[in-house]
Amino acid sequence: MAQEDVKLLGVIGSPFICRVQIALKLKGVEYQFVPQDLQNKSEELLKFNPIHKKVPVLVHNERAINESLVIVEYIDEVWKGKSILPTDPYQRALARFWAKFIDDKIYSAAWKSVFTVNKEEREKNIKVLHEIFQFLEDELKDKFFGGEKFGFVDIAAIYIAFWVPILQETAGLQLFTNEKFPKLYKWSQEFMNQPTIKECLPPRDPIFAFFKGRCESLLALAN
Amino acid sequence: MAQEDVKLLGVIGSPFICRVQIALKLKGVEYQFVPQDLQNKSEELLKFNPIHKKVPVLVHNERAINESLVIVEYIDEVWKGKSILPTDPYQRALARFWAKFIDDKIYSAAWKSVFTVNKEEREKNIKVLHEIFQFLEDELKDKFFGGEKFGFVDIAAIYIAFWVPILQETAGLQLFTNEKFPKLYKWSQEFMNQPTIKECLPPRDPIFAFFKGRCESLLALAN
Structure with missing residues (x-):
């Protein structure tokens, strides 16, 4: 896939972020980690998760995906490599x-x-x-x-x-x-x-x- | 698909059951509705949903699936016909x-x-x-x-x-x-x-x- 732009908005120490990091690592996806200050929410976070205003947010080619398990399923469907969900x-x-x-x-x-x-x-x-x-x-x-x-x-x-x-x-x-x-x-x-x-x-x-x-x-x- | 045995354990009037019924109807799946008395739970319900002991339960060829949205995704993956989730x-x-x-x-x-x-x-x-x-x-x-x-x-x-x-x-x-x-x-x-x-x-x-x-x-x- 050409021209991949993958960003993960998150905080260090959260199990929800960790889920997404494991999925990205498993698929070998290169990404930029963008740390967030949840006491002082960034414009980027408010733009990409206007509903819940929380992390993790995966931004893939400027399109945002929210909710850690939804993100993990998305990663599994988009990138080849080791599969995360079973096929049956x-x-x-x-x-x-x-x-x-x-x-x-x-x-x-x-x-x-x-x-x-x-x-x-x-x-x-x-x-x-x-x-x-x-x-x-x-x-x-x-x-x-x-x-x-x-x-x-x-x-x-x-x-x-x-x-x-x-x-x-x-x-x-x-x-x-x-x-x-x-x-x-x-x-x-x-x-x-x-x-x-x-x-x-x-x-x-x-x-x-x-x-x-x-x-x-x-x-x-x-x- | 040969030898389909599809049962839906449910109660009339529940929006969660209704979700599953819509999905089954949309795919044209024939099934047996097995009404449940939640005040006096059946052995069948306890066998097929031992964790939550609630409805809906879809039983497909004697294998149980629980949680209405999980069931709807399952129906979408198993039966051809109109798709329920988008493909992208x-x-x-x-x-x-x-x-x-x-x-x-x-x-x-x-x-x-x-x-x-x-x-x-x-x-x-x-x-x-x-x-x-x-x-x-x-x-x-x-x-x-x-x-x-x-x-x-x-x-x-x-x-x-x-x-x-x-x-x-x-x-x-x-x-x-x-x-x-x-x-x-x-x-x-x-x-x-x-x-x-x-x-x-x-x-x-x-x-x-x-x-x-x-x-x-x-x-x-x-x-």
Whole structure:
């Protein structure tokens, strides 16, 4: 394809940006990363995502695509190379189902399992999170959700592999462990050990500091 | 395709079931509708949707697909005939973006605009709903969201065309009118006038009665 102009508007440390970065890396797409200040939104961001005004935004030849999973499907359809979604329609439907499940369930449940002051409430939230993890544990039949190679669901689930362990460490909790979810835990290690994934992961320390800050403000408010 | 066995587990009156029925009708797929009692969930439902235990579930040759938009994409990929999503990857991404926008925003906003007792709160909720409608009004450039023929976004938006007017009538509100949103209103009339859509719409009266019941219980609770 001639004259490719690919820009990714994003912030470092976001799992949603990371999904798009993995998809671009997997397809070998050259792109320009355009960092955004979400406290002071750029004209470019407001122009390319006037509805949600958030990142990631992929701008391909001056046309914008929003929503991380929509972007990942777009990348899969536009660029040749390793495929991200399966080719069989039924397997594609399952992949879309699980990616949506992760989007609808994980973020809020993981956040509430850590950032809830009331102990009883937090225990309830942890129970919900564990039920969600259990569904994923049961679904994982091969090395990856995508089979022998990682794919759409694995990419969608990067938050569980990389962000959840940092989140739990911040609060000194044991939400996601090898003992409780052996298959899912093993998956997380294998997945993060893939060269493509390693190259796309953001630095750990600023994320830890961000979560820690949140945790401390919450405790300060509660006391 | 030989030996097709297609079942749709659903309830009459749900916009999510209606989406799937439109897609099946559009492709000319013969199927068996298997009504479900959600107060007393069947073994079949629990077997085919063990995660969410809700409808719609499409069962195609004993393999289940869940989540209405995932099902509609599956139907589009499996059966030939009129296509539901556009073929161009960028247009496909836009269609997925808007369908997700509708799913994430409309239901909760429409519900809260009607079923909020506190008048000031309700006004705020109506303002939010109107902002959402305005985005759709601005997006509508042709006869349908899909262009000259209706497609994925139109099907996703059936709730706005058929359910929202019933909802507002229940409460004697004017949320979605020709005066406020002329393009979107015209779209809703054109869309519901399509023979395929007409055949898939559920009877109006039970839905009105259901919403009215909700409205009255809420007022009773508030007094």
